[in-house]
Structures are given as C-alpha cells and as structure tokens.
Amino acid sequence: MKPTDMDKEGTELTEETEHMIEKNGAKETENVVSAGDTKEMRAVILSGFGGLNKLRVTKKAMPEPQEGEVKIRVKACGLNFLDLMVRQGNIDNPPKTPLVPGFECSGIVEAMGENTKGFEIGDRVMAFVNYNAWAEVVCTPLDYVYNMPDDMTFPEAAAFSMNFVAAYMMLFEVANLREGMSVLVHSAGGGVGQAVAQLCATIPSVTVFGTASSFKHEAIKDSVTHLFDRNADYVQEVKKISPEGVDIVLDCLSGENTGKGLGLLRPLGTYILYGSSNMVTGETKSFFSLAKSWWQVEKVNPIKLYEENKVIAGFSLLNLLFKQGRCGQVKTVVEKLFSLYNQKKIKPVVDSLWALEEVKEAMQRIHDRGNIGKLILDVEKSPTPLVPLGENSTRKKTAGNIPT
Amino acid sequence: MKPTDMDKEGTELTEETEHMIEKNGAKETENVVSAGDTKEMRAVILSGFGGLNKLRVTKKAMPEPQEGEVKIRVKACGLNFLDLMVRQGNIDNPPKTPLVPGFECSGIVEAMGENTKGFEIGDRVMAFVNYNAWAEVVCTPLDYVYNMPDDMTFPEAAAFSMNFVAAYMMLFEVANLREGMSVLVHSAGGGVGQAVAQLCATIPSVTVFGTASSFKHEAIKDSVTHLFDRNADYVQEVKKISPEGVDIVLDCLSGENTGKGLGLLRPLGTYILYGSSNMVTGETKSFFSLAKSWWQVEKVNPIKLYEENKVIAGFSLLNLLFKQGRCGQVKTVVEKLFSLYNQKKIKPVVDSLWALEEVKEAMQRIHDRGNIGKLILDVEKSPTPLVPLGENSTRKKTAGNIPT
Numbered sequence: 001m002k003p004t005d006m007d008k009e010g011t012e013l014t015e016e017t018e019h020m021i022e023k024n025g026a027k028e029t030e031n032v033v034s035a036g037d038t039k040e041m042r043a044v045i046l047s048g049f050g051g052l053n054k055l056r057v058t059k060k061a062m063p064e065p066q067e068g069e070v071k072i073r074v075k076a077c078g079l080n081f082l083d084l085m086v087r088q089g090n091i092d093n094p095p096k097t098p099l100v101p102g103f104e105c106s107g108i109v110e111a112m113g114e115n116t117k118g119f120e121i122g123d124r125v126m127a128f129v130n131y132n133a134w135a136e137v138v139c140t141p142l143d144y145v146y147n148m149p150d151d152m153t154f155p156e157a158a159a160f161s162m163n164f165v166a167a168y169m170m171l172f173e174v175a176n177l178r179e180g181m182s183v184l185v186h187s188a189g190g191g192v193g194q195a196v197a198q199l200c201a202t203i204p205s206v207t208v209f210g211t212a213s214s215f216k217h218e219a220i221k222d223s224v225t226h227l228f229d230r231n232a233d234y235v236q237e238v239k240k241i242s243p244e245g246v247d248i249v250l251d252c253l254s255g256e257n258t259g260k261g262l263g264l265l266r267p268l269g270t271y272i273l274y275g276s277s278n279m280v281t282g283e284t285k286s287f288f289s290l291a292k293s294w295w296q297v298e299k300v301n302p303i304k305l306y307e308e309n310k311v312i313a314g315f316s317l318l319n320l321l322f323k324q325g326r327c328g329q330v331k332t333v334v335e336k337l338f339s340l341y342n343q344k345k346i347k348p349v350v351d352s353l354w355a356l357e358e359v360k361e362a363m364q365r366i367h368d369r370g371n372i373g374k375l376i377l378d379v380e381k382s383p384t385p386l387v388p389l390g391e392n393s394t395r396k397k398t399a400g401n402i403p404t
Numbered sequence: 405m406k407p408t409d410m411d412k413e414g415t416e417l418t419e420e421t422e423h424m425i426e427k428n429g430a431k432e433t434e435n436v437v438s439a440g441d442t443k444e445m446r447a448v449i450l451s452g453f454g455g456l457n458k459l460r461v462t463k464k465a466m467p468e469p470q471e472g473e474v475k476i477r478v479k480a481c482g483l484n485f486l487d488l489m490v491r492q493g494n495i496d497n498p499p500k501t502p503l504v505p506g507f508e509c510s511g512i513v514e515a516m517g518e519n520t521k522g523f524e525i526g527d528r529v530m531a532f533v534n535y536n537a538w539a540e541v542v543c544t545p546l547d548y549v550y551n552m553p554d555d556m557t558f559p560e561a562a563a564f565s566m567n568f569v570a571a572y573m574m575l576f577e578v579a580n581l582r583e584g585m586s587v588l589v590h591s592a593g594g595g596v597g598q599a600v601a602q603l604c605a606t607i608p609s610v611t612v613f614g615t616a617s618s619f620k621h622e623a624i625k626d627s628v629t630h631l632f633d634r635n636a637d638y639v640q641e642v643k644k645i646s647p648e649g650v651d652i653v654l655d656c657l658s659g660e661n662t663g664k665g666l667g668l669l670r671p672l673g674t675y676i677l678y679g680s681s682n683m684v685t686g687e688t689k690s691f692f693s694l695a696k697s698w699w700q701v702e703k704v705n706p707i708k709l710y711e712e713n714k715v716i717a718g719f720s721l722l723n724l725l726f727k728q729g730r731c732g733q734v735k736t737v738v739e740k741l742f743s744l745y746n747q748k749k750i751k752p753v754v755d756s757l758w759a760l761e762e763v764k765e766a767m768q769r770i771h772d773r774g775n776i777g778k779l780i781l782d783v784e785k786s787p788t789p790l791v792p793l794g795e796n797s798t799r800k801k802t803a804g805n806i807p808t
Contacts, residue, residue: 267728307720309728
C-alpha cells in the first residue's frame with residue numbers, strides 16, 4: 001500500500017493506529033479493575049458510526065452461553081466490506097453503538113448452554129455471529145455453528161464462511177449455474193470474487209469474466225478466464241469477447257451498474273445484487289451522495305424482464321441468517337462446501353492476518369482494495385512492532401504475512 | 405358455456421360463426437379459381453386487430469419449405485391466451501395483418517427443404533411456428549420441429565409444446581424447484597396451470613397453491629394441493645395455510661399482482677411474470693385501461709430484493725424461441741419432457757377439440773376461462789352442425805368432445 005492510498009480515509013491513520021494500541025495498553029488495567037469478578041476479554045469496539053477513529057480495542061465482560069448457544073474461544077475473524085458499511089452506519093436499521101463488529105469467526109468450543117446437542121468442548125468450529133465476532137470469546141446459537149474439516153486452518157475457516165456460502169448460494173440456488181455458462185464477477189480479487197472463481201471451476205466449461213485492479217491481475221489470472229481493469233468499461237470488454245453477454249452477473253457495485261448488468265445478460269440470465277462496495281468512502285460528502293445513488297438505484301420494469309427473459313435477484317446472507325431464519329438451508333450449503341474443501345476443489349484465499357489492534361489498517365487495506373482474498377483478524381496475533389513512517393510499505397508487508 | 409358468457413365479447417358471436425362457415429363454404433371455389441396452379445390450403449386468417457369478427461377461415465396458397473425448413477401437414481394446433489392478445493393487437497411490435505395466427509402444431513412431415521437432416525417424410529412431429537400454425541400446412545425451420553413420442557396423440561402434442569416447455573423452464577431453469585418447495589400458480593385449470601401441477605408432482609413433497617374459477621375445482625382438485633377461487637384474496641388464503649409464503653409464484657395476471665406476488669415470496673423465492681391474461685377483454689375501453697395498467701406495472705427496487713432475498717423474473721417462450729434464438733436449450737427441455745411423458749409422469753390435458761371454422765367459439769371459451777386444460781384446433785374436424793340457439797350448451801359440449 002502506498003502512502004497516497006493511506007491518505008484516502010484520513011491522513012492521521014498511522015498515528016491513530018499507534019495511538020489506539022498505546023491507549024489500549026494503558027486502558028487494560030483500568031477496565032480489569034472496574035470489572036470486578038466478571039471474566040474479561042479483548043474485543044474491538046465501534047464507539048459510534050464514522051471513520052476509523054471510532055474503532056478501538058478494549059476489555060469487555062466475557063459473554064456466557066445462554067440456552068441453545070455455543071461459547072467459542074475465537075482464533076480468527078473475517079473482515080468484510082460490509083464491516084466498513086457498518087462502521088459508517090451505512091446499513092438498513094443500524095444497531096446501537098457502542099458495539100463489537102464482526103459476523104464470522106472460527107475457534108474452539110469452550111462451553112455450551114443448555115440444549116446444545118452436536119458440539120463438545122474442544123471442537124474446532126466455524127460460526128456466524130450477529131455482530132460481536134471481533135473478540136476473544138463469542139457466544140452464538142448452535143444453528144450458526146459448524147464443525148470444521150480437520151484440515152482447515154482457523155484463518156481459512158474465518159475466510160470461508162461468509163464468502164463461500166454467499167458465492168455458492170448465489171451461483172447454485174439463486175442462479176442455476178450449469179455446464180457451459182458464463183459469469184461476470186466484480187472485485188474478482190476479493191473474498192467473494194475468489195470464492196466465485198473457485199466454485200465456477202467445479203463446473204465444466206464455465207467462463208468467468210472478472211474485474212479487478214490491474215495490480216492484482218498477475219496474482220489472480222489463473223482463477224479467472226477473462227480479467228479487466230476495474231476502471232475499464234466492462235460492458236464493452238465483455239461484449240468484445242462474448243457479444244451476446246453472460247448468463248450470470250454478480251454485482252457488488254450498486255447504483256448505475258444494475259442497468260449495465262441487466263443489459264449484459266443473455267436470455268434466461270440472472271443478475272444478482274449482493275453488495276454495495278461502491279458505497280463505502282472516507283469522505284462524508286461523497287458518502288451521502290453515494291448513499292443517495294444506492295437508495296435511488298434504478299428500478300426495474302417487470303415487463304422488460306418478461307420481454308427479454310431476464311432475472312434479477314438480491315442476495316444478503318446476513319438477512320437470510322439473522323432476519324429470515326434460513327439456518328437449515330445455509331447448513332446444507334456449508335456441508336456441501338466442506339465436502340468440496342475436503343475434495344480439495346476449493347480453498348479459501350487468505351490475503352493477510354492482522355492483530356485486533358491492527359483493525360484500522362486492515363480496514364484501510366480493504367477500503368483501498370489492496371487485498372487479494374480475505375483479510376483475517378488473528379486474535380492471538382500481537383500487533384506488528386511499529387517502524388518509522390518512511391518504511392510503511394515494508395511494515396504493511398510484515399503485518400500481512402501469512403504463516404505457512 | 406352460458407349465453408351470458410357468450411355475450412361478453414359480442415352478442416353476435418353465434419351468428420358470426422355461422423356466417424363465417426357459410427361464407428367460407430361459398431368462397432372456396434372462388435379462391436381455387438384465382439389461385440391458378442398454386443396448391444391451396446385452408447387457414448384461419450386474422451384480417452385486422454380487433455374482435456372475433458376479424459377471424460375467418462379461407463383458402464391460401466400452400467407454403468413450400470425453404471432451405472432448412474420442414475413442411476408439415478397439420479393435424480392439431482394449440483390455442484393460447486396469447487392468441488387472443490395477438491388478435492387484439494395487444495402485443496409488443498405486432499406484425500402486419502392479414503396474418504395466420506398460431507404458434508404451435510402437430511402433424512406429419514410432408515416435405516423438407518435443403519439441409520434438413522433428422523427428419524423423414526411421414527414423421528409424426530410437434531412444432532413451434534412464428535405465426536401461421538392455424539392452417540392445413542405449415543413450414544418452419546427444423547430447429548423448431550421435434551419427433552413426437554410414439555404414444556402421443558396429435559392433440560396431446562399440440563397441447564404439449566408451449567405449455568409444458570414454458571412450465572418446465574420456469575420451474576426448473578428460471579426458478580430452481582426442489583424437494584419440499586411450494587408453488588403458487590394462477591389459472592390452475594388452464595394449459596400452463598395443469599402443466600405446472602403435473603411437473604410439480606414429479607418432485608417429492610412440493611405443495612401447489614392454485615387459483616381457478618370455482619366450477620373447475622372438482623375437476624382439478626387432485627392436481628393441486630390447495631385451490632382457491634380466482635376471485636378470492638389469494639394472498640390471505642395462502643398466508644392462512646403458509647404464513648411465511650411460498651417459494652415460487654407464477655403470475656400470468658400482470659399489473660397489481662406483481663407486488664402481491666413478491667410479497668408472498670419466502671426468502672430466496674422467485675416471482676415469475678409469464679403472461680398477461682388480465683389484459684384480454686372484449687371491450688375497447690377497458691382494454692386500453694388494462695393495457696395501461698400493464699405498461700405501468702409496478703417497478704421493482706433491486707434494493708428491496710437485496711434486503712428481502714428475493715428474485716423476480718420474466719419469461720416469454722416465444723421471445724426465447726423466435727427473437728432470442730434459444731432453440732438448442734428448448735430442444736433439451738423438450739427431450740426431458742418427452743422422457744417424462746414416456747415414463748407416464750406427465751400427460752397433457754386437452755379441454756376440447758374444435759374445427760378451424762369454430763375458432764371464434766374456441767377463443768370465446770378461453771376468454772371466458774371455461775376451459776380445463778388446452779383448447780385444440782383439430783384441422784381435420786368438421787364444424788359441429790349448427791343447432792338451434794336455445795341448445796347452445798349442449799352444442800358446446802358436442803364441439804368440445806375429446807375422442808377417447
């Protein structure tokens with residue numbers, strides 16, 4: 001990451017990060033005292049909606065499992081674009097702050113509430129959590145907990161849950177990916193993008209068109225059939241190669257891209273809106289203008305769909321899990337995915353591991369689209385020692401190292 | 405059919421029909437003379453867009469197959485709601501009149517143009533035609549022609565093509581019907597409705613909700629899990645039985661029903677708009693007001709689909725075949741359907757057979773939703789002898805007899 005990229009969300013980022021770590025080091029003692037007998041844990045806290053400065057690591061009372069819940073000693077957490085939207089309060093019905101962000105983690109079962117069959121203390125598990133994942137300990141209903149494959153590492157599991165489940169359900173349950181079809185995916189280098197590419201490769205003769213920043217092309221070129229720069233006119237690029245378009249468009253961009261995506265569909269093709277990464281920005285003004293374009297996204301005329309034989313869908317895994325109660329369906333998908341993992345047909349791509357105290361830098365990296373694959377918060381990792389500012393680039397590399 | 409029903413589209417219907425038949429009887433000789441050496445055939449002609457009085461049977465020059473075409477001696481033709489819309493000119497880019505209506509037929513191969521492998525003279529075939537089906541002879545590209553199963557009758561084949569292909573593609577290619585799902589279909593007694601019900605029965609534990617006129621309920625009650633009167637508030641009725649809605653809504657009603665249909669979907673459910681039977685009416689004024697409601701059909705916000713995990717699709721088999729060139733995909737579907745037919749898992753329901761000269765009465769019957777299953781024009785059938793008007797009801801029954 002170049003210093004100029006760092007500037008996007010706030011020039012004081014590095015200072016902030018240093019400050020946060022120092023402050024938390026100092027704060028820990030205070031909190032332990034105030035907490036009395038209650039057991040404590042480290043957690044990332046979002047104190048209010050806004051910039052990176054709303055995030056800090058602090059001590060919190062450790063949760064205990066309620067009936068039907070599993071208590072997990074967290075090893076790794078996934079960081080998603082969605083977490084940036086949460087930080088900015090840029091989601092539907094945002095929850096109250098302060099809160100602990102994070103929707104997915106992996107770890108070891110430490111305790112169970114009543115009526116929690118199927119798990120034992122010591123089980124290695126992957127889990128969805130409705131917030132609160134970015135902590136040393138989480139409790140979540142057993143419907144959201146899955147025993148991990150033996151060969152899967154904790155970072156892999158945390159990189160796996162949201163991205164692969166979303167990619168699988170979009171490709172095979174919302175759309176109907178079959179032999180010979182073609183798929184367009186934006187942010188092909190990101191967590192979902194890489195999951196989509198791998199899942200497409202499990203079906204014969206699927207063509208994957210992807211957009212990604214040019215600097216990622218070398219790294220991901222084997223996973224995608226045709227790669228375009230993210231600033232290129234992807235409609236034109238796709239049509240040059242496939243004049244009649246594609247069968248499935250996965251769109252995390254929002255706004256004006258819905259019309260473009262629908263326009264690129266072949267007959268019986270499916271456009272899926274699953275995210276909104278264009279909405280995230282560091283500047284308040286453009287944030288609001290983008291939010292406006294999101295809410296004023298072009299509406300679709302069903303008659304046009306009828307005439308053109310097209311399908312438009314929306315997909316939100318979190319709503320499916322936490323608002324719409326489709327845990328059973330997701331569990332079936334997780335089992336299919338674990339089977340594919342065990343057959344070595346898919347493997348989560350981990351971009352980099354970060355200490356909880358490095359969450360701001362991790363967020364900046366995903367904001368700047370610097371990642372290839374998934375960013376993981378490694379709960380047991382110590383923050384990388386600070387180095388002089390001039391060596392930012394080297395330092396980032398160290399922070400992002402993946403243990404082999 | 406009661407006389408009051410007949411009145412809906414025009415009180416002069418019966419007279420018209422009689423007149424048509426008589427006139428055509430007289431006209432035949434004239435046309436033969438004027439045609440010189442050209443071979444002739446009987447065909448239904450639509451002289452202009454409008455009411456039933458725009459239809460008549462006349463003699464026309466017999467078409468000869470061009471390169472890649474198959475010439476078929478027609479035995480039976482399907483009559484669809486869409487044919488009423490065509491008659492009223494109530495379709496996108498209506499073709500020029502006069503024209504011969506009809507999009508599907510079955511019959512015997514009589515000749516082939518050059519480059520038409522796969523067929524032989526005498527083959528029993530089912531075919532799609534881009535208009536011109538309602539005649540003694542049609543020519544159509546070989547991509548639209550399929551050899552019929554040995555056990556299938558000509559009326560069955562003509563009842564099969566559009567309805568079963570549309571039902572199959574909607575259920576299994578646009579949506580993704582699987583075990584345990586639920587489907588809502590309107591006009592459950594119609595051709596598509598009966599095809600949907602039969603195809604749902606090929607998958608375990610599928611619940612079918614259907615709307616139909618009450619007088620049809622006894623006849624179709626075994627094919628549909630839950631039947632509601634077509635004038636009932638189906639949203640409330642479905643929710644009484646399944647509070648969380650259904651997985652697939654098939655809507656041929658248009659207009660205000662899109663919102664209702666979307667509202668009834670369970671998460672990951674699919675709403676498919678495939679027709680517009682509410683648009684057809686006999687009165688010019690209400691025709692325009694309905695056409696307006698069609699074109700002003702409620703638009704759909706993709707964000708709402710995202711939040712609710714819903715899918716909306718449009719399906720037009722004719723556009724797929726004749727504008728979008730997806731013959732290969734349709735051929736695969738036809739093969740699957742023939743296999744299901746041969747396994748006796750599906751069987752087209754023929755409502756009634758009509759002579760070409762009875763096309764107006766057949767149209768009135770579908771307009772009035774009197775049919776259970778498909779209306780077929782039986783090209784070799786003679787018009788049922790006229791009986792005094794007072795015996796309309798008996799006469800209709802005779803006309804509609806299905807040979808056993």
